[in-house]
Amino acid sequence: MATDYDAPRKNEDEESTDSIEELKSRRSDAGSNAVDEDEAEAAEGFELPGADLSTEELAVEVIPRQEDEFTCSECFLVHHRSQLAQVVDGLPVCAECAE
Secondary structure (H helix, E strand, C coil), X not given: CCCCCCCCCCCHHHHHCCCHHHHHHHHHHHHCCCCCXXXXXXXXXXXXXXXXXXCCCCCXXXXXXXXXXXXXXXXXXXXXXXXXXXXXXXEEEEHHHHC
């Protein structure tokens, strides 16, 4: 049998102090964590990948890249030119990707 030397140890006095009432209350508390939820109702709010979104409209205004911005060749995000760290093989790389 393996012994866990890091676990707190109880002496015989502490082991006998647990009354029947305490043990019953612990047992009922452990069961209170169970959640009765209908799986079908819970699944109704989830969208599956590949769902048909053709009826949805874009709620964000898309602005073209400005003259003082660049697209990082590593992460493909648009950054301000102050974030330009280096140019690798003629392609710009942002400061975050250069680290």
